[in-house]
Amino acid sequence: MFDADSGTETGSGTESRSQGNHGFDPTSRLAARKQRGLRRNLSPAEDVTARTRFAPDPQGERPDFEGEGEKKLVFAANNYLGLAADGRIQRAAAEAAREVGTGAGASRLVTGDTRLHRALERDLADAKDTERALVFSSGYAANIGTITVLNPDVVFSDELNHASIVDGCRLSDAETVVYxxxxxxxxxxxxAAKASGGAEDxxxxxxxxxxxxxxxxxxxxEALCDVAERHGAxxxxxxAHATGLYSDGGGIVQHEGLSDRVDVQLGTLSKALASQGGYVAGDEALVELLVNEARSFAYSxxxxxxxxxxxxxxxxxxxxxxxxxxLWSNVERLREGLESLGYEVLGQTQVLPVLVGDRGDALALAAGLKERGIVAPAIRPPTVPAGTSxxxxxxxxxxxxEDIERCLTAFEVAGEEVGLL
Structure with missing residues (x-):
């Protein structure tokens, strides 16, 4: 190493590092994930339509789709309305690039606030029945920005809430009660337990x-609103997974007529709305506070x-x-078809989790589906509890x-092979 004061060499880099090892070891951590069956790989898609080809993970190289055979049917995307490849959406994106530019160029608090942003926010506020909306760079940024700005003393969070909510709770340094x-x-x-022993303010x-x-x-x-209002919370x-899918482009809040009872509504633009980004909708004072204090908004x-x-x-x-x-027609046909085959299908929305149980069986079923041209991944622990893969x-x-029928046929044949039917 070179001593700037004396102008002389003081020893090699190896000698200086021999005093301790304060670095990181990504290779060992990856190996440990692989051993636990948790190693993930990217699988590049040729496009984002309902039918596409996937290339093996090229690591740092260029994806190669040649030799991957016919396109597979994608039943794993959050592109619920199939609009990501819609010509009308593509033309709107191109028109925005021509008229305004390909990038905002700065934080919206500097020079990155355009008429387009304001127009989208007005439309979102209208769809969500609120006074105003604010667009963030992602739904993740919207969640962590909003929770930290509100700076609650206590957060009551559903145990299956999205990771961005969990991280927002952590960053806010609030006491988090998971129900x-x-x-x-x-x-x-x-x-009730917190109220009996907590501070009134x-x-x-x-x-x-x-x-x-x-x-x-x-x-x-509605029931959650009743409980929250009882305590003034x-x-x-x-x-995120409801925006755009219910009446007038709203979500569950609008579907159940609760716009005036929910203080903060969030969502993403990257699922049914086939774009990128997130939003927060609420009253004027809330949005103005986020503009002024949300770090994930101000510094993006x-x-x-x-x-x-x-x-x-x-x-x-x-x-x-x-x-x-x-969409809802396809959802109904798939749910009825899968249940008629003997599968247990959870939920009551456009997301259709086919319960398998055993991790190995779920992986085998997913592989069998893929062999028959259906992309639908196995979800397994730790993403879901053990025994609920x-x-x-x-x-x-x-x-x-014909896509729906092909999917059902693949589930029937692969399920029989795995021994699930």
Whole structure:
């Protein structure tokens, strides 16, 4: 090493490092994940349509789709309305790039706030029945930004809430009380216990997803509002897997007529709205506070104008009944078909978790489906509890009748091979 004061060599880098090893060992950690069956690999897709080809993980090289055979049917995407490859969405994105630019160029608090951002926020606020909305760079950023700005003393969080909610709770440094999944009575007990021993001036926040992405079930929002209001707590609902799929492009909050009872509504633009980013919707004061204090908003470049343009057009299409009707028709046909084969299908939404139970059986079933041209991954521990491994099916509005039949046939044949039917 070189001593800047004396101008002389003081020893080799090896000698200096021999005093201790304070580095990291990614190789060993990856090996440990592989040994536990937790090693993940990327699998590049040729496009984001309902039918595509996937290349083996190329690591740092270019994906090679040659030799991968016919396109596979994708029943694993959150592109619920199938709009990510829709020509109208693509044209809206291109028009935004031409008129405004390909990137916002700065934080929205500097120069990255455009008329497009404001137009999308007005449309979102209208769909969510709120005074105002604010667009973030991702749903993840929206969650951690909002929870930390609210700075609650206590957060009551459903045990299956999304990781971004969990991380928001951690970053807020609030006391987090995790209640049993969609169990309103358990939540009521937790709040009553805190009320009996807590300070009267504590700020309480109840946070829940509306649609849970691995179980396909719905939070009992009206009952949760009743419990929260009994204690004067705020309620925050993440509509990531519901935005755009219900009446007038809203989510479960709108479907159940609860817009005036939910204090904070969040969601993403990257699922049914086929774009990128997240949003928060609420009253004017809430949004202004987020503009001023949410670090994940202030210190991120504004959402790229093409993404804004795409999301706005997707929201417009989602508010048309026929766009949603095609999805719900496919959902009903798949659920009925799978249940008629003898499978147990959880939930009551567009997410169709086919319960298998055993981890090995779920992996074998997923492999059998893939051999028959169906992409539907096995979801296994630790993502879900032990003994509840499953295949998560997510149909799109753009799947054709023959696609649904092919999926059901694959489940029948592969299920028999694995010994599940």
């Amino acid at each position: 049993d999944h969609v169990d309103t009575a358990a939540l009521a007990d937790e709040m 504590e700020r309480w926040l109840l946070v829940t997803d509306s649609v849970f992405s691995m179980d396909g079930d719905i939070a009992p929002l 705020w309620i925050m609902v993440d509509e 470049t504004g959402l790229a104008p093409p993404a804004v343009g795409a999301a706005r057009e997707a929201l417009r299409l989602a508010r048309e009944d026929k766009t949603r009707e095609a 499953r295949i998560r099916i997510a149909p799109m509005a753009t799947h054709l009748d």
